[in-house]
Amino acid sequence: ALAAPAIAQSAPEIKWRLTSGFPKSLDTIYGGAETISKAVSDITDGKFQIQVFPSGELIPTPQALDAVQNDTVEATHTCSYYYVGKDPTFAIGTAIPFGLNARQQNAWITEGGGQQLLDEFYGQYGVVSFVAGNTGTQMGGWWRKEIKSVADLSGVKFRIAGLGGRVMAKLGAAPQQIPGSDIYPALEKGTIDAAEWVGPYDDEKLGFAQVAKYYYYPGFWEGGPAIHLFVNKAKYEALPDSYKAALKAASALANDVMMAKYDVKNVTAIRSLVGSGVQLRRYPNDVLEAAYKATFELYDELAAENANWKKVYEPWKKYREEAYQWFRVAEYTFDSFGYTMQAKG
């Protein structure tokens, strides 16, 4: 008579609903939530079920964080920076312009003090967070015309959101926020001049190459965007410890698998795009340098006006500065030499 309740307590049947921040068509990034769901179910012999819904099926992405806070759904798997409208500090957990690459972002969050700082901030919205995916450095967008200098940005309608958009606005561009599904017709009609989306694999599926010939890099506003699993804090805390541990490990699995998928799929997609006539272009140095200057001015402005930003940004910036110094030594030289030898043929 004692055994049954004890077992019921340690392995209860739990069903959660998770609203993804992404449509199913973005299979790699959407797949992160599926990886978590499957791993948690497999680990618990099906006792802990997390049902994944695409963005908009239950909850549109802009309302997903509120929905988790209000316990309408238990979780969302999404980009923290979709919520910069609530507070720009949400951007730091994902990526901010000229920030960290994927390894550095993982390191800062996991072992560099970032997790605690972010969870203190996210805690104001009633959620806890797990890093659960990354796309790597994104591309810099599809342009109908070449950009030769900062002057060419003046008045151009560039589909780019968040802090990247604020930096572009400082350079004279007119950032546009339109949903992914509306980008193609807007580029085709010339309603917008340029649009950034993700990277080769995701971009190729939307066919942008047919309406904008120049494919710029790098997406300097997203050097290594982390995707997060956000969970209602009370629901998380009510989980048995074993399910908490399962959720943490499953998130790490999603983190690894998503990055690996992008690092295989983009390799194929960039070859296919270039083979079909897409013109790769590096943003000119004067654009990058002006954007860099504008970026750190923006960060200082935010630090002066927003205590949340200041609290998370300052230790983040210290890690960035010191990490860059180290990564420039062994890691960067290894990459640099290998790529140079390849370019020589």
Added chain:
Amino acid sequence: ALAAPAIAQSAPEIKWRLTSGFPKSLDTIYGGAETISKAVSDITDGKFQIQVFPSGELIPTPQALDAVQNDTVEATHTCSYYYVGKDPTFAIGTAIPFGLNARQQNAWITEGGGQQLLDEFYGQYGVVSFVAGNTGTQMGGWWRKEIKSVADLSGVKFRIAGLGGRVMAKLGAAPQQIPGSDIYPALEKGTIDAAEWVGPYDDEKLGFAQVAKYYYYPGFWEGGPAIHLFVNKAKYEALPDSYKAALKAASALANDVMMAKYDVKNVTAIRSLVGSGVQLRRYPNDVLEAAYKATFELYDELAAENANWKKVYEPWKKYREEAYQWFRVAEYTFDSFGYTMQAKG
């Protein structure tokens, strides 16, 4: 009466022993096995226990793979390339000279077909494998004198093992294989001229800076060495599916945590080393270029004489070539621009 046996089958008490390939003093890389052990225990409410032993306490590292194959212990957490004496193909799972960086190695194994190729090969030794850690690009070793050109390598006694040692031998050096604990006195007495170990954090603890002033980079023979969990195949297959899933997710957690720890600890250690007078030196281009040429000659020799090598190496090489093309675009340009701006001050 039915419930108890069913529960016993789905969550049996299992105790495994794992021999680490590393001493406890290498806390970050040794810690990978502890991360796996803790996660698996937490996830299963303590039912699946993996006890971790430092290298040599039960089994010395060179015998660990045999010990897992023979089921003397169930698992080892180690570098596959420690077993190149059995077959050079063991090196590919960890890192081979001028190979992949950490992200690329993860991608190739996880999503690029590597896991299947490696497990077919490892299966000849009765084990299954999980990627469970990485150090990132290692440093190129501690030298008592500066190396100005390939000529300076002639006859120098360099503590370096595996395929890196075979490449160095082609360049005229005399590779030495001595255990980590013997490096310091050998460098101090001048019995050896140089020694490679890991990177700033691990190297600093052994005090090499006191006996060899020049700290070279990059460790081109280890661009992104993956650390593996190897498990006796029959023991793995006998696990309940839920424990298999737990082991997989726990390995992913160890993979993330180890990389993040190195990417935080090395940042601090390189500053400390440089602050104490260590002289950082990049290997001269003629050394790197000669090593690059010697490396790919070696790979062709191995492909001609070893069917295992050929089978794993050729698809690996294809991924490397195509991945380099993609990583050179967004990822490398993002890093490159950021590091350049930092260097400008």
